[in-house]
Amino acid sequence: xxxxxxxxxxxxxxxxxxxxxxxxxxxxxxxxxxxxxxxxxxxxxxxxxxxxxxxxxxxxxxxxxxxxxxxxxxxxxxxxxxxxxxxxxxxxxxxxxxxxxxxxxxxxxxxxxxxxxxxxxxxxxxxxxxxxxxxxxxxxxxxxxxxxxxxxxxxxxxxxxxxxxxxxxxxxxxxxxxxxxxxxxxxxxxxxxxxxxxxxxxxxxxxxxxxxxxxxxxxxxxxxxxxxxxxxxxxxxxxxxxxxxxxxxxxxxxxxxxxxxxxxxxxxxxxxxxxxxxxxxxxxxxxxxxxxxxxxxxxxxxxxxxxxxxxxxxxxxxxxxxxxxxxxxxxxxxxxxxxxxxxxxxxxxxxxxxxxxxxxxxxxxxxxxxxxxxxxxxxxxxxxxxxxxxxxxxxxxxxxxxxxxxxxxxxxxxxxxxxxxxxxxxxxxxxxxxxxxxxxxxxxxxxxxxxxxxxxxxxxxxxxxxxxxxxxxxxxxxxxxxxxxxxxxxxxxxxxxxxxxxxxxxxxxxxxxxxxxxxxxxxxxxxxxxxxxxxxxxxxxxxxxxxxxxxxxxxxxxxxxxxxxxxxxxxxxxxxxxxxxxxxxxxxxxxxxxxxxxxxxxxxxxxxxxxxxxxxxxxxxxxxxxxxxxxxxxxxxxxxxxxxxxxxxxxxxxxxxxxxxxxxxxxxxxxxxxxxxxxxxxxxxxxxxxxxxxxxxxxxxxxxxxxxxxxxxxxxxxxxxxxxxxxxxxxxxxxxxxxxxxxxxxxxxxxxxxxxxxxxxxxxxxxxxxxxxxxxxxxxxxxxxxxxxxxxxxxxxxxxxxxxxxxxxxxxx
DNA sequence: TCCTCCCGCCAAGCA
DNA sequence: TGCTTGGCGGGAGGA
Numbered sequence: 001x002x003x004x005x006x007x008x009x010x011x012x013x014x015x016x017x018x019x020x021x022x023x024x025x026x027x028x029x030x031x032x033x034x035x036x037x038x039x040x041x042x043x044x045x046x047x048x049x050x051x052x053x054x055x056x057x058x059x060x061x062x063x064x065x066x067x068x069x070x071x072x073x074x075x076x077x078x079x080x081x082x083x084x085x086x087x088x089x090x091x092x093x094x095x096x097x098x099x100x101x102x103x104x105x106x107x108x109x110x111x112x113x114x115x116x117x118x119x120x121x122x123x124x125x126x127x128x129x130x131x132x133x134x135x136x137x138x139x140x141x142x143x144x145x146x147x148x149x150x151x152x153x154x155x156x157x158x159x160x161x162x163x164x165x166x167x168x169x170x171x172x173x174x175x176x177x178x179x180x181x182x183x184x185x186x187x188x189x190x191x192x193x194x195x196x197x198x199x200x201x202x203x204x205x206x207x208x209x210x211x212x213x214x215x216x217x218x219x220x221x222x223x224x225x226x227x228x229x230x231x232x233x234x235x236x237x238x239x240x241x242x243x244x245x246x247x248x249x250x251x252x253x254x255x256x257x258x259x260x261x262x263x264x265x266x267x268x269x270x271x272x273x274x275x276x277x278x279x280x281x282x283x284x285x286x287x288x289x290x291x292x293x294x295x296x297x298x299x300x301x302x303x304x305x306x307x308x309x310x311x312x313x314x315x316x317x318x319x320x321x322x323x324x325x326x327x328x329x330x331x332x333x334x335x336x337x338x339x340x341x342x343x344x345x346x347x348x349x350x351x352x353x354x355x356x357x358x359x360x361x362x363x364x365x366x367x368x369x370x371x372x373x374x375x376x377x378x379x380x381x382x383x384x385x386x387x388x389x390x391x392x393x394x395x396x397x398x399x400x401x402x403x404x405x406x407x408x409x410x411x412x413x414x415x416x417x418x419x420x421x422x423x424x425x426x427x428x429x430x431x432x433x434x435x436x437x438x439x440x441x442x443x444x445x446x447x448x449x450x451x452x453x454x455x456x457x458x459x460x461x462x463x464x465x466x467x468x469x470x471x472x473x474x475x476x477x478x479x480x481x482x483x484x485x486x487x488x489x490x491x492x493x494x495x496x497x498x499x500x501x502x503x504x505x506x507x508x509x510x511x512x513x514x515x516x517x518x519x520x521x522x523x524x525x526x527x528x529x530x531x532x533x534x535x536x537x538x539x540x541x542x543x544x545x546x547x548x549x550x551x552x553x554x555x556x557x558x559x560x561x562x563x564x565x566x567x568x569x570x571x572x573x574x575x576x577x578x579x580x581x582x583x584x585x586x587x588x589x590x591x592x593x594x595x596x597x598x599x600x601x602x603x604x605x606x607x608x609x610x611x612x613x614x615x616x617x618x619x620x621x622x623x624x625x626x627x628x629x630x631x632x633x634x635x636x637x638x639x640x641x642x643x644x645x646x647x648x649x650x651x652x653x654x655x656x657x658x659x660x661x662x663x664x665x666x667x668x669x670x671x672x673x674x675x676x677x678x679x680x681x682x683x684x685x686x687x688x689x690x691x692x693x694x695x696x697x698x699x700x701x702x703x704x705x706x707x708x709x710x711x712x713x714x715x716x717x718x719x720x721x722x723x724x725x726x727x728x729x730x731x732x733x734x735x736x737x738x739x740x741x742x743x744x745x746x747x748x749x750x751x752x753x754x755x756x757x758x759x760x761x762x763x764x765x766x767x768x769x770x771x772x773x774x775x776x777x778x779x780x781x782x783x784x785x786x787x788x789x790x791x792x793x794x795x796x797x798x799x800x801x802x803x804x805x806x807x808x809x810x811x812x813x
Numbered sequence: 814t815c816c817t818c819c820c821g822c823c824a825a826g827c828a
Numbered sequence: 829t830g831c832t833t834g835g836c837g838g839g840a841g842g843a
Contacts, residue, residue: 096841099819126832138821141834158828158832245834290836296818321816 101297105143105304107133112163122163124153142246146301149225149250173258173330175226180255185273189260192269226251249274249291250298257308263325266313267295299323 097103108129116122124144130137144161147153151168153161225248252274256265271291302308307327313320 096817096819101818136820137832138834139819141832145834286837292816293818293837294835296816300818 100300101139101142102300102304104133104135104139105301108140108143109304112165114166116163116165116167118167122165123156124161124163126159126161142297143301145246146250146298147305149247150254150305150307152305170328170330172226173254173328176251176255177258177330179226180252180259183255185256185259188273188276189256189265189269192272246294246298249294250302253295253298254302254307257323257325257327258330264311264313264322265325266320266322267292267299268320270295 111129111132112122112124126137126140126144129135129140133140144153144155148155148161151172152164152166154164155161225245253265253270256270256273257263271288274291274295275287299308299310302323303310305327307325308323309326311322311324313322
């Protein structure tokens with residue numbers, strides 16, 4: 001696909017050789033101007049010769065005649081063809097490289113913005129693209145399929161796709177990484193490399209069979225497409241074919257990069273893994289070659305996206321082609337609230353009828369058993385119908401109830417009253433004794449082999465409220481924000497928008513520079529085009545900087561504020577669609593459950609933050625923090641000496657909340673804290689509170705809120721594997737320290753909350769769990785679940801015991 | 814010679 | 829039934 005100018009020049013050169021009588025640099029005659037086929041004219045004679053010499057030219061001539069395209073390129077080609085013999089014409093055609101999929105993908109991507117405006121949907125019409133890029137339809141499918149795997153496009157209908165750009169990319173990559181970790185790709189890669197090494201010394205052994213059997217026994221063998229909510233997957237072929245598709249292969253390929261360190265994957269290893277999990281008997285050479293071909297196709301597109309780069313790995317056995325991940329760093333899955341609904345499996349079974357939450361779980365924890373069932377088409381229709389009905393119901397205006405300003409006020413009054421009364425009679429000692437989190441008896445320790453076993457609902461929640469996530473809602477009227485803990489069962493009624501705030505635990509671990517176990521194998525890595533991009537051990541850009549450029553100029557809190565001010569409350573449903581698209585990384589569904597009013601108070605001083613940074617814990621924009629800790633304890637900023645800042649940032653969102661999803665609302669007020677030590681205020685009746693909450697529909701009839709919710713932490717689901725832990729403490733004038741501990745998990749949005757005041761000027765109690773650490777014993781890519789021990793240490797889900805990094809809380813003297 | 818991957822056949826399945 | 833979609837592998841260009 002040379003430019004017309006270049007082609008003219010080329011043709012001119014050839015023309016002067018072949019037809020010296022031709023006028024140099026003259027515009028070749030247009031086809032229309034050419035006289036009707038006259039067998040005796042030199043031009044038509046030449047034309048006939050060319051046509052006879054090359055059937056391909058003939059067919060192209062026919063195709064071109066059918067086409068009504070009048071572009072200059074075509075004209076030039078036509079004229080060129082007229083004057084050239086077959087060989088010369090073929091030589092003048094674009095070289096193989098110029099027709100490569102990668103270059104084509106570049107052209108394709110150049111048509112659309114990386115971050116399209118959510119208000120303006122970019123549609124992709126395949127016919128237009130094929131015409132404008134002068135390429136066969138088949139090639140566009142290759143590109144689109146890979147882009148679809150990254151949720152950069154999605155299929156709308158026949159011939160029609162929607163361009164999402166890179167908005168979904170961070171979410172997609174994180175979901176893919178999570179699934180890749182679950183699929184234990186690291187182990188598979190290592191196993192393959194190990195067997196390759198063994199094979200060198202034992203070349204006659206039947207390693208392939210062994211490998212096949214090992215893959216057969218592999219826990220994961222399900223080829224499923226990882227979806228994102230809001231990016232519906234509508235493949236043309238809904239049968240099993242799509243599960244072998246380029247899309248799925250592309251996702252698996254990307255997963256390999258995301259889970260491996262260094263992020264270099266050889267084609268051979270990738271092909272083996274893909275074959276291994278596809279079909280065991282496919283380890284023959286032809287299948288292997290086919291997989292390699294497809295991987296090249298995928299790699300070309302991914303390279304165009306600058307997600308990977310070709311390198312060569314030189315081993316003992318020679319130089320092998322490989323690819324290195326150059327895309328955005330995918331940080332550990334600490335953003336549980338995001339991943340809550342980011343990944344759903346498109347399983348070939350009837351799982352699509354399952355609510356998205358469960359689909360998400362299926363994707364993240366794929367079935368151990370391969371599912372090869374194909375749904376009958378009638379069943380698909382039925383499922384779709386049910387799904388549509390369900391969506392209609394859920395999107396009905398009466399179903400999700402947005403918390404109005406008046407509701408805020410009322411809740412503020414109700415909950416603060418209750419909570420302050422409760423607190424006012426509690427001494428610090430009582431609170432400490434009762435603090436569920438610091439009590440080994442109260443907090444079930446997760447077994448090493450388990451997913452977080454913090455699954456026993458304690459106190460506040462009913463058994464059904466097995467996992468909760470915090471959401472911060474601002475209340476502009478009162479200046480008090482609310483942390484809302486939402487139950488996953490309500491996730492479908494809760495949608496994030498841009499006028500609220502969401503707590504997002506930000507990963508702080510530096511995942512780069514980790515020496516891999518595989519590094520021995522990689523003796524030498526050379527790049528083909530020069531390593532102009534960052535190396536694997538070079539400090540990497542964060543997602544925030546690379547994929548969300550807007551954060552550079554604007555803090556998260558500022559964006560939150562802007563969005564919250566910009567979006568009227570009554571436009572939530574209408575704007576749902578567009579906002580879903582506008583949210584890049586913060587698109588999240590939240591479970592519902594709890595309301596905690598939060599004050600807008602200043603967060604930690606810079607010294608503390610810098611300390612955090614020094615400790616390697618936090619490298620985030622401090623201005624982005626809106627402390628959920630201080631929010632739980634409303635107080636003027638002036639009363640705060642220091643406030644711990646957990647590693648959360650605020651991401652804009654809005655929330656619709658089902659009225660029956662709020663189970664409890666522990667509230668602290670400043671006044672109550674001031675008088676907390678000796679107050680003799682009566683204990684508020686829990687039955688009265690329950691009555692009120694039930695009466696206003698905040699809790700279901702059967703749910704009882706305990707009298708002292710603050711001292712009982714919320715239940716945590718057992719399914720959480722990755723838990724980030726954040727905590728903080730606030731120092732009061734009285735010297736009381738309220739310590740909060742947040743546990744949030746990736747997968748199930750588990751959230752553990754506790755509040756613990758400590759006596760003034762006392763040395764930190766060992767059982768106080770106030771640490772903020774994202775450090776994990778298994779390395780930066782693993783995030784253990786945590787349980788609190790009475791000695792202030794945490795135990796991971798793997799059973800590793802380690803001491804928190806540092807105390808973040810600062811008490812007032 | 815091997816790597817790389819274009820090209821197009823043809824089957825599945827949708828409209 | 830025509831058209832879209834996409835799996836697949838032959839085979840050729842390029843290193």
